Amino acid sequence: MTVFRHELRRGLAACFLWTAVTGGLLVLCVGLYPEMKGEMDAAGSLFASMGSFTAAFGMDRLDFGTLIGFYAVECGSILGLGGAFFAALTGVSALAKEERDHTAEFLLTHPLPRARVVSEKLAAVLTQVSAMDLAILALALSAVAQIGERIPWRELLLLHGAYWLLHMELAGVCFGLSAFLRRGGAGLAMGLAGGLYILQLAANMTERTAFLRYFTPFAYCQGADILAAGALDAGLAALGGLVFCAGVATAYGRYCTKDIY
Amino acid sequence: MDAIKTAGLTKYYGSARGIEDISLTVEQGDLFGFIGPNGAGKSTFIRALLGLVRPSAGRGQILGLDIGTDREKILAKVGYLPSETAFWPGMRVRDILKLSAGLRKKNCAPAADRLCQRLQLDVSRKVEQLSLGSRKKVAIVCALQHEPELLILDEPTGGLDPLMQREFFALLRERNAQGATVFLSSHILSEVQHHCAHAAIIRQGRIVAGGSVEALVRTGAKRVGIRGRADLGDLPGIRDRQVTADGSEFLYSGGMPALLKALTEANVQDLTISEPDLEEVFLHYYEEGSGRR
Numbered sequence: 001m002t003v004f005r006h007e008l009r010r011g012l013a014a015c016f017l018w019t020a021v022t023g024g025l026l027v028l029c030v031g032l033y034p035e036m037k038g039e040m041d042a043a044g045s046l047f048a049s050m051g052s053f054t055a056a057f058g059m060d061r062l063d064f065g066t067l068i069g070f071y072a073v074e075c076g077s078i079l080g081l082g083g084a085f086f087a088a089l090t091g092v093s094a095l096a097k098e099e100r101d102h103t104a105e106f107l108l109t110h111p112l113p114r115a116r117v118v119s120e121k122l123a124a125v126l127t128q129v130s131a132m133d134l135a136i137l138a139l140a141l142s143a144v145a146q147i148g149e150r151i152p153w154r155e156l157l158l159l160h161g162a163y164w165l166l167h168m169e170l171a172g173v174c175f176g177l178s179a180f181l182r183r184g185g186a187g188l189a190m191g192l193a194g195g196l197y198i199l200q201l202a203a204n205m206t207e208r209t210a211f212l213r214y215f216t217p218f219a220y221c222q223g224a225d226i227l228a229a230g231a232l233d234a235g236l237a238a239l240g241g242l243v244f245c246a247g248v249a250t251a252y253g254r255y256c257t258k259d260i261y
Numbered sequence: 262m263d264a265i266k267t268a269g270l271t272k273y274y275g276s277a278r279g280i281e282d283i284s285l286t287v288e289q290g291d292l293f294g295f296i297g298p299n300g301a302g303k304s305t306f307i308r309a310l311l312g313l314v315r316p317s318a319g320r321g322q323i324l325g326l327d328i329g330t331d332r333e334k335i336l337a338k339v340g341y342l343p344s345e346t347a348f349w350p351g352m353r354v355r356d357i358l359k360l361s362a363g364l365r366k367k368n369c370a371p372a373a374d375r376l377c378q379r380l381q382l383d384v385s386r387k388v389e390q391l392s393l394g395s396r397k398k399v400a401i402v403c404a405l406q407h408e409p410e411l412l413i414l415d416e417p418t419g420g421l422d423p424l425m426q427r428e429f430f431a432l433l434r435e436r437n438a439q440g441a442t443v444f445l446s447s448h449i450l451s452e453v454q455h456h457c458a459h460a461a462i463i464r465q466g467r468i469v470a471g472g473s474v475e476a477l478v479r480t481g482a483k484r485v486g487i488r489g490r491a492d493l494g495d496l497p498g499i500r501d502r503q504v505t506a507d508g509s510e511f512l513y514s515g516g517m518p519a520l521l522k523a524l525t526e527a528n529v530q531d532l533t534i535s536e537p538d539l540e541e542v543f544l545h546y547y548e549e550g551s552g553r554r
Contacts, residue, residue: 002364102345106347109336109343110365111335111336111337111364112333259274260308261274261305
């Protein structure tokens with residue numbers, strides 16, 4: 001597990017930073033809830049009059065007056081996007097950074113199979129993303145407790161679970177892309193994460209664009225759907241799992257036969 | 262058993278030539294020089310041996326193991342020093358050495374300590390604070406600390422000062438005396454001539470000459486130096502002629518009687534005839550349009 005430990009050490013600062021920023025924003029958002037709670041009636045009618053924009057964020061189906069309704073929209077976006085950017089960046093750089101930084105020659109002339117290198121790097125990516133999600137969950141729980149609200153355990157865990165799946169899927173896809181890159185793919189990763197988020201907004205806007213939900217993992221993280229059904233959309237989540245597996249399989253297939261120079 | 266044996270090893274990067282049809286044998290215990298200018302294919306050949314690139318054609322063995330199927334077993338027995346050494350910023354030298362040993366699942370600490378002392382390498386420094394030469398020293402320790410059977414060194418002395426180069430070659434000779442094979446890729450011909458027993462010259466991806474260094478420099482051509490005036494313009498076999506203030510120098514590969522006859526008719530005050538050095542042999546093989554391979 002030498003490569004795994006090495007990767008974790010190398011990624012520690014970035015993981016801490018992204019967790020602090022995303023978790024900090026989320027805590028801040030939860031902290032605003034008591035202030036906004038009393039004004040939610042007015043805010044609710046304001047949001048309801050915003051047409052497609054309201055639908056895009058699922059605000060037409062959520063009760064802003066409840067903590068979980070507020071959390072699903074406001075905090076969900078922070079957690080979803082912040083985590084997605086981190087997962088995509090971590091995944092896309094995992095393999096490519098060795099060639100970009102010219103360390104691949106050193107690493108791959110040690111006696112360990114390339115598949116082992118891929119496995120340990122993948123494990124490190126998934127560990128970092130999971131650690132971030134766990135830390136943010138802990139921060140969210142403590143923030144909710146801090147404002148004196150009852151913790152809606154089931155709903156909160158479902159929402160965080162969905163975002164964890166989303167982050168895993170994005171990390172897996174970007175990990176697969178990483179095997180093809182020889183230089184940094186930060187732009188590609190950010191573009192992909194942001195693009196998929198926008199795709200979900202577009203999917204929510206009209207019936208005509210609803211089919212787009214099959215092309216973005218943000219679809220199974222919709223707070224309104226999860227809270228209404230009390231569960232994740234199993235079909236979409238399974239599709240996400242398949243995409244994750246395809247990304248990982250691509251990484252193995254490509255990196256194990258790739259010329260390093 | 263040969264340390265390195267390749268048959269028709271070929272690598273193309275798309276349509277670009279890397280190496281073509283390289284058949285080379287390096288015996289175990291040899292100190293072998295691999296000579297060629299930048300872009301000749303030296304690094305590609307080494308990368309193919311170490312499994313970093315997949316050959317387009319041909320076969321190869323290292324210490325009796327197939328380069329296509331036994332990559333990990335080969336790498337366990339090989340110490341590799343790349344031409345350009347890059348490490349992860351933020352790491353200290355001791356962490357790099359420990360990481361390299363960890364990837365080999367070996368405790369190399371005693372050997373690493375000895376090597377660091379000999380190369381005067383400060384293990385507490387961060388890699389980004391190191392000069393080019395010091396980074397090279399880190400790579401040398403990584404290549405040697407697990408006491409490999411075969412050392413593959415790609416342009417090993419770049420960045421090392423002359424004193425360190427001397428220490429480095431002393432280390433190589435010691436390892437070689439203990440039975441390790443050394444494969445030294447270089448474009449510094451004096452390095453190969455002084456330290457290697459055998460060598461091969463690579464040109465545009467192909468081996469153009471090979472054998473013992475002694476035999477390579479004994480190509481039949483002689484370096485002739487004349488003090489005085491001699492008109493040898495029509496004499497066949499004269500190359501690389503340089504006229505000096507009091508005479509001339511040239512490489513001569515024609516018949517000796519013809520040269521001596523021409524010289525007796527000239528006004529020669531002094532004459533030296535010697536073996537050419539490896540650099541001259543190398544340039545001979547690299548002369549454009551020489552037609553020799």
